[in-house]
Structure formats: structure tokens, C-alpha cells
Amino acid sequence: MRVLELEVNGDQVEVGAPDHWTLLEVLRYRLGLYGSKQGCDKGDCGACTVLLDGEPVIACLTLAALCEGRRITTIEGLAPAHVRAGGRGPDPVQDAFDRCGALQCGFCQPGMMLSAWALLADNPTPTRGEINAALSGNLCRCTGYTQIVEAVELAIAEATGATPARPHWAKHESTPPKPASVDGREASR
């Protein structure tokens, strides 16, 4: 056992965990943060993706002991960080995924959105090729990826004030509908 001091979603936490535990095990089984999913448990699927100092890592292959003194962001941390930064409602990337219908079973989504989030933090106007490359470590078995890429493009368009591209399925509308309210509040931004 080892006592680890970690910064998770802006909070300082102290957890006891065996030496060989991965970050994914600590997040799920010590901190109750079940948003990070365990798929393959060997680096192939990206469902466990979290951010370490803002960079995406595979939590199932990251030894928790390597994370001391570093900043960890999980999917649970995105919306609160957005609100702390003065935004309203969900994080814009989450919001865009929601409105584009970029999910079916949802298992890949936390990892997918964190990879997208890290890309946009680093490069606010990526090309479609760059989006594909940034999401190449996140497997989705349901959607076929089209709506996922469109969601990232919608988030980019809204952040830069550009007109979002017409999603492939939209026959009558040029942008996916924006809900009037989220949890009774006005939609984000």
C-alpha cells in the first residue's frame, strides 16, 4: 500500500492504494468516479482516457504512482471547470456531442470527449484530418464516427463564431437544434 496525493478535477485528494494499481482503478474503486470506463484494460480502446496535465493518457496503463503531483481531469471534471471559468451549463464539447447525437451506448463517450477536449485546448481550429488523428485512440463500436467528428466540428464552429457545417443527416436544418434549457437553466453560453 502507498498513500498517494493526487489532484483530481481541481481537488486535492489523498488515497491509499496498492503499488500496482492503475490510475483507472484508483479513480473507479477509491474515488467513485465511474465516468472513466474500463473496456479492454490494455490500451487498445481508449474508453479509460483521462487527462494528465491536460494531455490524454490511457488510465488503464497509467500507474497511479506516476501521477503524484500532476493534474488529473476526468469526464466528471469538465462541466464544473466550465462553470468555474464563467460558463453556464455543460462543457461546450459535451454539449455538442449531446446535440449531434454522437453516441449510442455511450461507453466510448467519456474518453472520446476528453480526447476531443485536449485537441481543442491545444489547437482550437483543427482540420478534419487532425480531428481523426486526435480521436484515433478512441474506439467506438456503435456510431460509425460520423456524428462524433461532426460534434467536434460543431464545438469548433461555435467557439470561433463560424457557421457550423451542415451535418450529414440534416435535411431541413443547418445546425443541430439547441435545447431551450438544460436542467431548467438556459442552454450553455
Added chain:
Amino acid sequence: MLLPATLEEAVTALDKESTEPANEQKTRILAGGQDLLPELKDHLAEPETVVNVKGVAELGTDVRRSGDGFEIGALATIAALARNADVPAVLSEAAASIASPQVRTLATVAGNLCQRPRCWYYRSEHTVCLKKGGDECFAYAGLNKYNAILGGGPSYIVHPSDLAPALVALDAEVVTDRRTIAIGDFFTLPSESDPTRENVLGPDEIIREVAFTVAPGWRSVYVKFKERESFDFALSAVALALRLDGDEIAEARLVLGGVAPTPWRCRSTEELLRGRKIDDALAHEAGEDALGGAEPLEFNGYKIPLTKALIAKALRKLS
């Protein structure tokens, strides 16, 4: 798990008397863990002690220019190398082709060179193949689609590292806690020495950095072919560095990845390229020469035309 603060402490913590097959060593070095963790999870490695080198002061994390070349710390990440626009193209392209963005964030340069084979007989918990101290390479007569066509025997693994062929093409040196090894002498064929190991490192030896010089006029490229678009190990890869004199090749280094138990340097083909202009005829000749000695197994013959095509593509990219 130990967290030594100095190289000396780290070396002392490792078992220097180890004579077991490499995967059964009682002490193992951990850098980014992107290969050791999968080995631990699959019970391929069950060390008593893991020596986590992240805090070792002498192990750099930088990709540094030094004189007319570069020094790359053992703990430099593949992500940093992939983003580096100064290093020769063959190296940043090889780095960018490795795994997924998430794996590249933590994966290190030394860990990449020392990663263990991906052959599924080695990776299966249930087989004791030659690589694990057994007495048979099951790939030889088994399912060998991903195995070696060059330099195989008695084990037919292919070396999985993408940095390895690139660094051979740059004629790099591997600097350890005790010596400097020319990269051409670093990797070992299973026929040359202990078939459970892929390199000459002793069981308590630690890579400090990788260094190489860059002479003026050289250009380079890494061409990798993988089975799927997103990310994968190489089915075959070509690292090519050339010095052109006008439109003639003055010097060449041609190294294949994914086809042999070590990065495979093609010296006779390098000679053949010297003094010639790059055209379709030369690309064809180079491919024939480089693959002339190939001995495919039952299911991997496709690697011969594939690798010839990659050699032609690499030459065209540098023309």
C-alpha cells in the same frame, strides 16, 4: 516498487546476477509503463521488484540539440519527439506513427527501444515459447502472418519498435549507465545470443540517452504500413536516410522495420543506391536487392511485395 533518485541507486536496485529468461527477471525497470503494464497484466512478467525510474535525476526528458546533433533523454516522451520539428524527419515521423495519442503521452524513448515482442505466442499467457525460455518458436509452423521474413530463427519475432529502424538510419548511439553502444550493435538476432532477449543490455543496465549527429545534406523519411488506419504496429516499415549530390545519391542508409527480429539494415542495397539517380528502375532494383534474402513462412509472404513497394515509396518521397 522502488523510486530511486539517482542512477546509481537504480542500478544497485536491479538484480545484476539474473540469468533467467528476460521476462522472468526478478527486477524490472518501469518508465512510462506502456509496455510493462500490459506484460504485468498478462502475467508475462512477474517481477518481485519494479524499479520506477521517473525520479532518476540523470535520466533526461528533453530532446536537446547538442553541437551538430541531438541528445534525447531516456525519459523523453514519444509525444514530444513526434511534435519536434527540428529532429530529422525519419525520427519525428516514426514517433508520430507509434500507437495512439494517449499512449504517446507517457511512452518513453528508452522504453520504446526495450519493449518486448508482440508475437501472439509470446503475448499469450498460456504458451511457453522460445522467447520465454521454452524450446520452440510456435510461430515457425503456426500462425505466422505477423512474423519475420528476414533474419528469423530460432525465434521468428519481429522487433516491434518504430523508433529502432529510424535511429539505425540515423546511425545513433545508445548511452547507458556504463557504456556507449552503436545502435547497430545494440539489437541482437535470436541466433546470435540469448533468444529471450532482443538487445545487449545487461539485466541491471539502464539507458541514459540516445544521441546522433546530423551531417549537412542528409534527408530522411519513415514509411510505415499498418493493418488498420487508426493505430497499429508495423506490418512493414522503411526508414531511409539519403545524402544527395545534385540528383545523385551520394550516401544512403536503408533500414526495414516489422520484418525481422531486429531493425534490418540493407547494406548491399545502400551500395547499389550510391551514385544513382532516383527513378522507377532504381526503386525496383532496390526492392529486389533488399528482399533478395527473404525467407517467408506460410502466412507472411505478402510482406515481400509490400516491403518492396514501401522502399519504392520512400525513395520517391526523397527524390
